[in-house]
Each structure stands twice: as structure tokens, then as C-alpha cells.
Amino acid sequence: MLQLRPILSTLRRHRTAALLIVIEIALTCAIVCNAVFLIANRLDRLQLGTGLADAELVHLGTRSIGRNDNAAAGTREDLAALRALPGVRSAAIVSVIPFGNQMSASGINLKPDQETPTIHAAMYSGDVGLAATLGLRLVSGRDFKPDEIAEQDAFDKADEYPLAGVIITSAMAQRLFPGHEAVGQAIYIFGKSPIRIVGVVDRLVSPHPDHADQSDLYSVILPVRPNFDDGIYVLRTDTAQRDTVLKAAVAALDRVNPHRVAQAHGTFEDLRGEYYKADVSMVWLLVGVCVALLVVTAFGIVGLASFWVQQRTKMIGTRRALGATRGQILRYFQTENLLLTSAGIGIGMLGAFAINQWLMTQYELPRLPLVYLPLGALALWALGQVAVLAPARRAAALPPAHAMRGLS
């Protein structure tokens, strides 16, 4: 405390340099706070739970060349061949797969004559056992029964096919029937005939989540068996066996019917990784910028502090000769740095909020949580203290006699 006054009067004589350091710290603080917030936001996205057994799934597809009127029978043959492969725990065909190329969504109505749908939900179609193969957790109701399943072709051709039931997600159940049991209730998807909910799964992410709101978790499974021309095979296996199983599965489909074109195949985790690639690279870029900003700022502090030490050699010598200890000289520079950093942090916080306000208008970003402010302040205080340590120690180590004569 005693040292505060001499520090302030020295800083007043070096107003420009002091101001520059304060501005630099303020800018760094404002940008880093927002960048870290953006990073946290992206990491949140990357952690979205799909509801599927991500690590145990592989996918593959195949398409006929030209028209194929026997695709439904071919699909049954394919599935039998796939289930017979060693390492395959279960196999299913599904219309679309999360993070794949395609998606389909429909409006969901609670009344037959509703003008605008209550919500929009992603549509999946599949057979008995699809939920189990994907690793979905049934929280109430049941899976489909074999006699409830429609063939894709029959479903497509009919004007309004009477579906025997659907499975929905719990997020959707809570949205449509808050506080009530959803199983047994009716919803309207296609036309005016009610469809009963037979089961509710804990989670099933929509194929292309946009992370805007809860609707990423509104999904419906229709009891419709796609055929291989517009579906995707999904196999569940041990994580370690995924590559072997994939290779065997591609070969098996080629054996069943070689007159087909193989489609993209791979592990579900790779598919998911591909979907979030831009987010991952943005995270790395933000991390890089944060590190670069902190390093540049640290070097700025080191440079200016070194200059000040050099410039104040005489003053240091005088103070040492008058009885100041090395520790006091060291603390002098450390306190000076603390003052400058604190001023920078103060301005930087306001800047951080201003930038956040602007980002909120430009991009759909939430408000910067207050917790980032003390964290940012701590980081910059630490950075300042570490940066100033070397110059300050050099100052403290100056022999008083040398310093007095200005021989640094």
C-alpha cells in the first residue's frame, strides 16, 4: 500500500506507454472473453447426445441400377445375409440416419382439422427392432409388432395409409402432452386419420440438428419398412469390430445382388464427426487466436516493463541505496503491473459486453454469462504477473552502486 503513491506518480510521467498497455489488455480481455464463450458454445454442440449407441453402429447403403420391382424381397435377403455375419449383433434398415445426407420432416397435429401444425418433427421409418438396433432406450410403451409394419411401396402408393402406431421421443411427448402419459394418445401426421402413439423413446436426435431449440429432439418413427433403394442399413457391433464388420457387410451385399451401386458406408461416429467438422475447426481456430492474443500481450508487457526497468535504473539504484530491499523493488514492479492490468480488465469487461451485444444482434448467440468475467480477470492478472516477473527480477538484481552510476 505504501508503494502506491510513487507508482502512480511514475505512471503519470509515462502516460502514453501506460495507456497503451491498458488498451492492449482491455482489447485482449474483451476478445478472449467472447472467444472462450464461443468455444464453450461450440463444445456444447459437439456434446449433444443422439440417443443412439454411437460407438457401436456402422451404416451402409446400396441402390439398384434402373428400376427394381423386387427391392422389398431383396431387402429381406440383404438383412438375412447381414445378420449372419460374424460380429453383427443386430441389423436393421432405416429411411434416414442422423447426420446423413437426407432428412424428412412433417407437421404434427393434435386435431384432424388443425390449420397450422403444433410442431414439426423429423420422420424416421423402420421395422420391428429398429429402436433396439440403434440403441434407443424405450421409456414407456413398446416397440412395434410385426403386424403393424407397412411396406414402403404400399405406404407410398396409398393416398392415406392407415398406420397402426408410431414411436416418438420423450421431448416430443412432453411438448405435446405435458403432464400426461403420451402412450395411447393420437396424433395426426398425414391427413385426417389418427395415429396412436405406441411407444416413447428417451432420445432420438433429428437427422440435421441445428442447435437452435428443443426441436432437434422431436422425432417420430413410423412403422414402415423401407427397401434398400431408399433406405440405409444399420448394423450394431462391438466398437473394436466395426471396420471388419463393415468390410464383410459391403462384400455380403455384393454377393446377394451384384447388379447394384454401393453407397457411402462407414462408422456412425465418422458420420457424426463429418457433420461437426466445421465446428471442430472453429474451436481450434478460436483456441489458436486466444493463445496468440495472450502471447502477444505477454510480450508487450515484457517489452514495456523491460524498457521501464532500463529507464528507471537510477531511481532503482537510489531506492536501493536508501535501504529498499530487493523484495520491495520486485513488488514495486509487480504492483505497477497489477494496477495497469486491473485498469485494462475494467475497460475490457465493458468491451466484452459490448462485443457480446453486437454478436447477439449479428449471430444467434446467447448473452455472455457473468462467470466469464472473473475467470477472464484471473487469467489476465496471472498473465501480467508472469510476464512482468523477469523484468522485475532483473530490476531487483541490479547492484545499487552500478545502478546509481547508471551503468545498468
Add this chain to the structure above:
Amino acid sequence: MFLYYFDLALRSFRSARGLTALMVLTIAMGIGASMTTLTTFRALSGDPLPGRSDRVLRVLLDAEPKATFTPGKEPGTQLTRFDAEALLRDKHGVRQAMMTGGGANVEPATDAPGGLKPFETEARYTTADFFPMFGTPFLYGQAWSAADDAANAPVVVLSKAFNAKLFGGGNSVGRNVHADGADLRVIGVLDDWQPVPYFFDLNVGRYRKTEGMFVPFGTALERKMGTNGSMTCWGDGSTPHPHDLNAPCSWIQYWAEVATPADKAAYLDYLTRYSAQQHAAGRFQRDPNARAHDVVAWLSSQHVVPEDVRLQVWLAFGFLAVCLVNTVGLLLAKCLRRSPEIGVRRALGAPRHQIFAQFLVEAGTIGLAGGVLGLAFAAFGVWCVRQGTSSRAQWVHLDAATLLMTFALAIGASVLAGLLPAWKACEVSPASQLKSS
């Protein structure tokens, strides 16, 4: 004088190597980051149709039901088949084309290069004016005609890459492509043609490679070839097939060319009249709500440049600002440390403006060095961007304009950074400096 200052600057750098290196490195990092992001931004926000982007128009009509109408909202981006065919018949523009993305399984001939197996390819189903309207260059053959459209002719135009894959790159005009179980005769092969962004159909990928096959719309429809892209249907769900003429589904992109940019308003009037007619006939429930966006307006209305890319530019320039403030601080320290030298020069008769000029040259020199190093950083940065395998990354490259911009930015920024220190330097009073040393 300039060379003398330059020489003085080099001497001063030698006497303070660490500090100089730090300043050059700081400038270089800031410049490298800004140029990398700016290059990416420029590459992704370029004009995909230079010379005609102000008179080629994307047509939007509002055919959706009244119940789902939100006032002030743009109409959907695609047309129903009924409307697209009606506008096409009217021929109100100089040129016009309807189109959709599609896909087909192709069986290569037995003599295809490298024993090619059957594969899936992406296609575009469109009408004759597509090629002259978008100015596509032809390597072999030519586009099909309006008569071919009317006759659902079994013809196909190939992209250069697809021709290379299927026919080894030779003149394949007259040969057959066996697609989805039936033959299409090659009528033309495009030369290199890569619109960035892929403006005419953003639903099949905003930054993507040109589709491999171009097939007359009617031919593809007749053969029930599969379509790609986005489709919106309305009505009570009991719809006929969405590709049917009267299906309440929008899935077709429609483009028209007018003679001069001044004709845009007249074209929009025509669309509004058309909408009013359809409204009167009971086909359109909503009031006329048509749009005719030129390419630039279309791309900006669709926010085609990814938000992340914009954000990265801001971030990089924020970083550059910190680097500059840092450089100002270091230059200031360096100048003031040389106060005795300045005192001597002033005492020997150098006027203030000479001191000022000397330090500005010194700052500029640091900027030049920072620019050279920054360019290396930017080249590395662009390389990193290209390694990032997102589909848009491959269009990013450094060009001469970027090169010039880098140096202008580096030298401009460092001279700016040098102003304050140079000002402080020429304020040094010679007497006090001479006395104290």
C-alpha cells in the same frame, strides 16, 4: 534522404535485435491471421457470374396456403412445376430455365478407363437456356435446343470432370451414357466451369463441384430419374406424386435473364401480374408476393457466406488491432530509449520533421519485414484452411490482389503504429538529452 533513414533503421534494428524481431513477429502474426481470413471470405463471397450477375434473376412466387402465411416473410425459394412451366412458356425474359438437382446410377461401357464399376453420380435436370444464360463454356459439342426439350430428347451434356472419368477426356459427342438403365446420347461436354458459390441451387450444397450430367428436364421426368435437393409440400397430405404437374409442392429453381439491369422492375411487374392471375383463378391463396433477385441480392438474401467465416474475419482483425497496439508500445519504448541519439541529431541541426520522417521510415521498414513474414504466415494459414476438409475449403487460394493487399495492410498498419512514437521522438528536447548523457 529516404535511403539514409532506411540505413539508420537497419542500424537501429541491429542494436536491438530482440525487440525488432518481436515487433516484426507481432505484425506478421496479425497480418497473417487477417489475410488468411480475408482470403477465405473473398473466395466464398465472390461473384459466380461475373459480367451478368446484375441481370440474371432468381424467381420466387408465393404459392403456399394462406393458413401458414407470416406477414413480411420472403416467399419460398422454389416453384411448383405448374408455375415453372407456365413462366417458361411465357418466355418473358431474354432467356429462362427451370431446373432441379438429381442423381443417377451410371453403368460405364466395357472400354471405360480403368475398368470403372457402376457408380452413382449427381445430375442437373434443366431446360435449354441454362447454358447460354449462365455462359457455360463448351469443350466439345453444344447445348441442346428448345426443340430437344419439347421432344424429351434422350441427350446429355457432361461436365469436363465427368467426361474425363467416363470417357478418358476425349471428344465423347455422339457416344452413349447408360444412366438408370437407359441410354442418353452425349450432345456436348462443358469446359472448366465451377460457379463459387453454387448459386443456382444452394440446396444441393453451397460450395460444391459442378454436377456431372445435365439432362433435359422433361427427359429426366419421363424416365422417373431421382431428384436431389429440397422440397416443400402443403395441402392435406393426400397429395399425388410431388413431381406431378398439379402437385402442391415447390421443388424447382427458376432463373430468368433480362436484357439490362433496368428491366428488372418490369420483370417483377410481370411476376406480380402472373401471381394476381393465379390468385384470381384460385390457385394462389396469398396475395401476390413475387420476387426477382439478381445473383448478388439472391446470395445475400440466402446468407450464403457461412457465419463462421464472417466471425473469423472480425476475430482476426481484432487480433491485428491488439498486435498494432502492442507494436506502438514497443516502438515507443524503442524510440524513447534512443532519446540521447535524437538529442544529438537535433543538436547537429536536424529539424523535427526529419526526426519524424526517420522514425516513420523505421516503422515502415518493420512493416515491410512484417509483411513478408506475414505473407508466409498467410500462405501457411490458407494451406491450413485448404486442409480443413469442409467442401468449401478447396476454393480458397492466394492471388495477386491478396498479395498486394497484404503488403499495403502491413506497411499501412505499421506506419500508423509508428505515428505516435515518431511524434514522441520529435518532441524530445535536445538540451535535456545532451545534458543527461
